[in-house]
Amino acid sequence: xxxxxxxxxxxxxxxxxxxxxxxxxxxxxxxxxxxxxxxxxxxxxxxxxxxxxxxxxxxxxxxxxxxxxxxxxxxxxxxxxxxxxxxxxxxxxxxxxxxxxxxxxxxxxxxxxxxxxxxxxxxxxxxxxxxxxxxxxxxxxxxxxxxxxxxxxxxxxxxxxxxxxxxxxxxxxxxxxxxxxxxxxxxxxxxxxxxxxxxxxxxxxxxxxxxxxxxxxxxxxxxxxxxxxxxxxxxxxxxxxxxxxxxxxxxxxxxxxxxxxxxxxxxxxxxxxxxxxxxxxxxxxxxxxxxxxxxxxxxxxxxxxxxxxxxxxxxxxxxxxxxxxxxxxxxxxxxxxxxxxxxxxxxx
Numbered sequence: 001x002x003x004x005x006x007x008x009x010x011x012x013x014x015x016x017x018x019x020x021x022x023x024x025x026x027x028x029x030x031x032x033x034x035x036x037x038x039x040x041x042x043x044x045x046x047x048x049x050x051x052x053x054x055x056x057x058x059x060x061x062x063x064x065x066x067x068x069x070x071x072x073x074x075x076x077x078x079x080x081x082x083x084x085x086x087x088x089x090x091x092x093x094x095x096x097x098x099x100x101x102x103x104x105x106x107x108x109x110x111x112x113x114x115x116x117x118x119x120x121x122x123x124x125x126x127x128x129x130x131x132x133x134x135x136x137x138x139x140x141x142x143x144x145x146x147x148x149x150x151x152x153x154x155x156x157x158x159x160x161x162x163x164x165x166x167x168x169x170x171x172x173x174x175x176x177x178x179x180x181x182x183x184x185x186x187x188x189x190x191x192x193x194x195x196x197x198x199x200x201x202x203x204x205x206x207x208x209x210x211x212x213x214x215x216x217x218x219x220x221x222x223x224x225x226x227x228x229x230x231x232x233x234x235x236x237x238x239x240x241x242x243x244x245x246x247x248x249x250x251x252x253x254x255x256x257x258x259x260x261x262x263x264x265x266x267x268x269x270x271x272x273x274x275x276x277x278x279x280x281x282x283x284x285x286x287x288x289x290x291x292x293x294x295x296x297x298x299x300x301x302x303x304x305x306x307x308x309x310x311x312x313x314x315x316x317x318x319x320x321x322x323x324x325x326x327x328x329x330x331x332x333x334x335x336x337x338x339x340x341x342x343x344x345x346x347x348x
Contacts, residue, residue, distance in 0.1 A: 004156055011039055016164050020171070023092065027172035028141075028165075036141070039161070040154045044123065044144035049291065050137070079113045085128055089138065094130040096158035098150055121151060122146040129158040131166045134268050139169065167234075174249050178291055195280055197255040203229065215257050219246040264320065265307050273300045276318045 004012070015035055028047045037045040080086060080135065084102035084144045099108060106126070108114050118124070127150040131139040141158070195212025197205055208216075216222075221239035228237040237248040244277045258275070266274065269290075275285045285303075287294045295344065305311055 001218075004153070004160070008039075008153065008157060012124060015161070017040055019164065019168055027169040036161075037143075039157055039251075040127070040143050040150075042143040043146050044121070044142065047139075047141050049139045079116060083113055086138075089130060094132045095162065096127060096129040096155040098128075098155070099126045100149065103152050118144075125149050127154055127158070129162055131162070131169055132216075137269055141165070171251075174251050193259045193275060195257045197257065199253045199255065212257050214253075215246055215259055219244075221246060221248075264302060266320075270300050270304050270307075273297060274304055274316060274320050277301070277318065 018035070019032060033045050033047060083099075085097050085099065088097060088102070103111075108118075118126070121144070123144040123146060125145040125148070127143040128339050129141050133139050143154070143158075193211070195209045195215055196207075197209070197212050198207040200206045216225075219239050219241050221237075224239060225237060228248070229250075239246045239248075247260060249256045249259050260271075272290060273286055276289060281289070281292045283297045286292070286297045290297075292300075301313070301316070304316055310316050310319055
């Protein structure tokens, strides 16, 4: 493996140090991509998230060295899913990969992918790196050039950056979840699976939502949670109680607490959707939080209902969250029989 030159190492450290200030609720802004393009020079630098079930592009940020506009091509999704790089990703390799790792230039020129996606923009060389994700949901950075091939130095830079990019994505995701939780503070009910704690300047608790107080009482993670806070660990705090888990994440002076249970055969995306349903979000609100189309949220709910054997949101939440406490009362029992009514929020 080639060594990183001192100047490259300094630029890499500077980028990592400044990247967090360029982010927000969206993890990778145009400004961040411009800075990333200074580390690995390219005619195009862009980032895309893609949900493959159903095939749906989620987020596209583009930066180019001139003013030419990039036009999204619907056929790109199908073509890209069948490229050698994407097939390699399915085996769990998320590092930086070049098209030339799998195809000669002549072989590339004979593909439909080249004719439809690359040739119209003069792209001859592509380097990609993924943030590790579920096979059905990928997060990819693309670097495209018209002439000069990418070097092993470029690959090394992206491989070294990958864990930092993953951390930036997770931090933005947590900020969005915290924002959503804060919006619902005044209407939060104790049985909800997500709670918020706000800390003062000395680390003292100045506010705890009803769900947060319930979760702390049921899981009783006092000593371990205090130790985690004192260590300032960036990784989420996880505390188990039987088959239940309490996950705590810190965002500035706030703690986001969430209870999770076995997924009952649901995918990670379906669990995310159902968790937001449990917090009272509409399909439109869930779509905004997860960067999905409202119709995609509806499709996920269809799949969830089928897997859980229910017909409505309330029944799905009750099935997913399970017992409320030691008395064994299930959340949503007061809505018994509601699954016999068609859910009006679900759209085909």
